Structures are given as C-alpha cells and as structure tokens.
Amino acid sequence: MGQRYIGAKTRVVDEILRYIKKVVPAGGTVADLMCGNGSVSLKLRKSGYKVIAVDVLCQAYHITRTKVLLQDPPPFCGAKRYFKGDGQLLLAELSGYGMIVQTLNNLLPVEGYFWREFSPEGKPSNGSTPRKYFSAENAKKIDAVRAFIKKLVEEKAITDIEYSLLIHDLIMASNNIANIAGTYGHYLSKFVPRALQPIEFISTKFERGGLLEGHKIMNGYAEKLAPIIEADLCYIDPPYKKRQYAANYHIPETIARGDEPEAQGKSGLRPWLDQYSDFCSKRKIRSAFETIIANAKSSRFLVSYSSEGLLSRKEMVDAFSKFGDVAVTEFPIKRFKSRNEHASEKVMEYLFYLQREPIVQIPE
Numbered sequence: 001m002g003q004r005y006i007g008a009k010t011r012v013v014d015e016i017l018r019y020i021k022k023v024v025p026a027g028g029t030v031a032d033l034m035c036g037n038g039s040v041s042l043k044l045r046k047s048g049y050k051v052i053a054v055d056v057l058c059q060a061y062h063i064t065r066t067k068v069l070l071q072d073p074p075p076f077c078g079a080k081r082y083f084k085g086d087g088q089l090l091l092a093e094l095s096g097y098g099m100i101v102q103t104l105n106n107l108l109p110v111e112g113y114f115w116r117e118f119s120p121e122g123k124p125s126n127g128s129t130p131r132k133y134f135s136a137e138n139a140k141k142i143d144a145v146r147a148f149i150k151k152l153v154e155e156k157a158i159t160d161i162e163y164s165l166l167i168h169d170l171i172m173a174s175n176n177i178a179n180i181a182g183t184y185g186h187y188l189s190k191f192v193p194r195a196l197q198p199i200e201f202i203s204t205k206f207e208r209g210g211l212l213e214g215h216k217i218m219n220g221y222a223e224k225l226a227p228i229i230e231a232d233l234c235y236i237d238p239p240y241k242k243r244q245y246a247a248n249y250h251i252p253e254t255i256a257r258g259d260e261p262e263a264q265g266k267s268g269l270r271p272w273l274d275q276y277s278d279f280c281s282k283r284k285i286r287s288a289f290e291t292i293i294a295n296a297k298s299s300r301f302l303v304s305y306s307s308e309g310l311l312s313r314k315e316m317v318d319a320f321s322k323f324g325d326v327a328v329t330e331f332p333i334k335r336f337k338s339r340n341e342h343a344s345e346k347v348m349e350y351l352f353y354l355q356r357e358p359i360v361q362i363p364e
Contacts, residue, residue, distance in 0.1 A: 012333055012349055013043045016235070016304065019329065019351055023300055024049070024232045029214075031231035033222040033292065034238055034279075038064030041217075042207060050214040052231055054222050056275050057245060059171060059256035061219035066168040068215050069161055071208045073097035078157040082148075097203060101169070104145055104201040112143030117263040118187075118251065124263055131268050133187045133251060138177050138199045142255075145170055145201075150258060165204065171252045173201050183248040186267045223278070223288055226295035233300040236292065238279035240309030246272035282310045286319050293323050299356040307348035316352055324356040 017040075024030060026048035032041045035053040037060065044051050045068050053064045076096035083099040084106045094102065116122040119139035120130045134142065149166050152158045158166070179188050179195035188195075218225055222236070239245060246253065250270045254261060261270040278284035293301055305316055313328065320326045329351040 012304075012331075013039050015331060015349075016040060016302070016351065017043050017047060019302060019353070020044070020049075020233060020235065021047070023302075023353070023355075028232040029230070031229050031234045031296070031298065032064075033226075033229070033234055033236045033296075035064045035217075036060055036237065038067040040235060040237065042067040045211060045215065046207060046209040048210050050211060051217075052215070052229060053217045054220065054225055054229070056219070056221050056277065057249065057253060057256070058219055059167075059249060059252040061217060062164040062167040062256050063171065065161065065164040065217045066204065067207070068217060070165065070204075070206050071212065072206060073203070074159065074162045074165065076100045076158065076162055078159070079152055079162075082152065082157065097165075100166070101201050101203050104148070104166075104169070107141065107144040107148055109137060109140030110144040110147055111140055112147065113260040114142045114146070115139040117268050124268065126263065126265075128263075128266050128268070131187055131263075131266075132179050132189070132191060133184070133268070134174070134178060135191065135196055138174075138195075141199050142170070142174055146255070146258065153258075167256050167258075169201055169204060171255050172204075173199050174255065175252070176200075178251070184251045185243075185248050223291040223295075226292045227297075230297040232298065233302060234292070234296050234298045235302045235304075236289075237304040238285075238288075239277050240279075240306045242280050242310070244272065244275075244277060244280050246275035246277070280310075285310055289319055293320070293354065301352075301354040303350075303352040303354070305350045305352065307350070313350060316350070320352060320354045324354055327353045329353070 020030060029050040029052065030044050031052040031054065032044065033054045035041050035055045038053065041051045041053040041064050051068055053068060055061055055064065073095060074097065076099065079100060080096065082103060084103045114134065115136060117124050118131050118133040119136040120132050121136040122130050122139070124131065149170070153163060177195050177197055177199050178184070179191050181188060247269055250272060254270055263269070264271065278288040311319070317326050317328065330348050332346045333349045334345055
C-alpha cells in the first residue's frame with residue numbers, strides 16, 4: 001500500500017523543482033512550509049538546496065526529518081544492550097540500524113492502547129463498538145513497539161534523529177497493514193487480505209545526494225513560524241479542501257506523538273482541534289495566506305493549488321496580487337481518490353508564483 005497522503009506532490013515534484021530552479025540557483029535556501037510527506041523537501045535537498053521544512057503535524061515532522069537529514073543509517077550505539085537476535089543470525093554481522101529493525105520484528109505482542117482502541121478484540125474506553133483499523137495481533141505488535149521506543153527514550157538510549165527514524169518506520173509499517181481505504185477517517189467494515197498480513201519492519205532505504213548540512217525541520221503552524229523563516233523562496237502546498245489532515249491521519253499522529261489520547265466517537269479520532277488548519281476554511285484561507293506572505297523573510301513565493309480547491313484560480317491571483325506580481329502555470333494531474341470515491345480522473349494543478357518586486361521574464 002505504501003504511504004498515501006492527500007495532495008502529496010510525489011507525482012509532480014519534478015515539475016515543481018523545474019520551476020524553482022528557474023528562480024533560485026542551487027545552494028540557495030527554499031522553505032517548504034507545509035511539507036507533508038517530505039517528497040518536495042527531499043527533492044530539494046538532493047538538488048543542492050538548503051531546506052527549511054515546516055508542518056503542523058508531528059508525523060510530517062518525523063517523516064521529513066528522516067528523509068532530509070539522513071543519507072546513511074544512524075548507528076544506534078546507545079541501544080545495543082536492547083538488541084534481540086533471530087535464531088542463529090549473528091548480530092555482529094548487522095549494522096546498528098539492522099539490529100534495531102530485527103529487534104522490532106522480534107518483540108513479543110502487548111495488549112495495550114492500540115489493541116484496546118483500534119482492534120476487533122479490544123474494548124474502546126468510550127463504549128464504542130470494537131474498531132477494525134488493525135487485526136488484533138498487529139495492534140498488539142504496534143503496542144509492543146510503541147512501548148519499546150518509549151523505553152529507549154526514557155533511558156536515553158537513542159538520539160533525536162534515531163527516534164525520528166523509528167517513528168517513521170512504525171508509521172510506514174503500520175500503514176502497510178491498516179484496514180483503511182486510503183486515509184484514517186474510518187476503518188473498513190471487513191478486513192482486506194493486506195490488513196491480515198503480519199506487520200513487518202523493513203529497513204528504510206536512505207537517498208543520497210545534495211547538501212549534508214544546513215537544513216531545518218520544524219513542527220508548528222506555518223503562519224506562526226513565518227516571522228523566523230528566512231529563505232530565497234517559500235514553497236507553500238496548503239490543503240485545498242475542507243478535509244482536515246489532523247482528522248484524516250489521526251492514528252499516524254498518535255504514533256508520532258507517542259501518547260494515548262481519548263479515542264472519540266465510532267471512528268476513534270484523537271482530539272485534533274489543536275492542529276486545525278485555516279486553509280481548510282473558505283472564510284479563513286485568505287487571511288492564512290496573507291499572514292505567511294506578509295511575515296516570512298522572502299521575496300519569492302511558489303504556491304501549489306488545485307482546480308478542486310476552495311478558491312478559484314482568479315480568487316487566488318486576486319489574493320496574491322496585493323503583494324506583488326503573480327504568474328500562473330497549470331498542468332493536469334491524476335486526482336487523488338480513496339477506495340470508495342468515484343470522480344473524474346484528471347484535475348488541474350496550479351503553480352502560483354508571487355514576486356514582491358517586478359517579475360523578470362521566466363524562460364519556458
């Protein structure tokens with residue numbers, strides 16, 4: 001299944017980077033202000049840019065840290081005493097990261113929060129019908145891994161970047177066996193074959209290339225962090241519909257935060273209003289854009305948007321024009337669909353380029 005993220009720019013990242021290269025040379029600093037799954041931030045790093053990545057979701061923070069800051073696996077030197085072998089395999093033949101991955105796969109299941117709240121054998125604390133996000137065995141294994149990671153943190157056995165990598169790996173492994181249509185807004189009524197497979201942890205493949213240092217990854221609202229953002233260009237990829245990411249990805253967020261929030265309603269959503277996005281509100285979206293553009297220390301902005309967005313192309317241009325000159329590029333892309341959605345296959349993707357000073361003609 002892999003990681004499916006609403007609005008992820010994996011399919012159009014090359015087009016976005018092609019545009020950025022026209023206005024900012026390699027070696028410059030580009031801020032990815034709503035970095036999501038980190039696909040654009042990674043591409044920027046590999047192309048020689050210094051990256052400032054921001055997202056309000058904790059899961060996006062850890063995923064993007066893993067992608068951008070790591071080109072080789074960290075050593076996990078402090079966690080060696082926790083490694084568990086597998087049969088006759090000699091642990092000395094594996095790297096520290098290889099050993100930690102093997103250890104995760106060998107942990108014994110635990111009946112904990114995920115088993116209680118998100119499996120068919122559990123008893124949700126709010127009295128709801130047992131939920132089917134994960135099989136009982138997979139939920140117990142997730143609980144075991146969460147407890148293990150918590151222990152490593154409490155005993156200072158791992159570094160911050162090693163923690164981000166483990167959170168990244170647990171999110172990815174859980175997503176592969178989650179009984180969902182594409183997002184975590186609700187679970188499927190019947191288990192699909194993929195969700196009944198045992199969860200498996202696989203070593204992440206790190207991508208090399210680009211600058212090793214000079215990157216910053218931050219967790220928080222882009223609107224609030226804008227005053228401390230200083231970049232040659234700010235790339236903004238906001239939500240473009242009313243669906244809130246914090247609600248649609250509540251389970252990965254719980255994994256990223258390492259907490260046990262109240263699982264609310266039939267779907268078991270975590271309380272998420274602390275991560276509410278104004279970009280999902282037609283009444284608030286203009287003000288949110290204006291806050292970023294007015295406060296970020298940058299003269300160039302590139303905004304990705306969709307023809308299915310809350311604002312039309314004209315409304316977007318009107319909103320940006322008060323700050324400077326605006327140019328628009330558009331191209332068709334395949335529409336994101338969850339398993340139960342039926343709609344046209346193609347939508348238009350817009351790139352709005354705002355430059356505070358007069359625009360120099362950009363070559364095609």
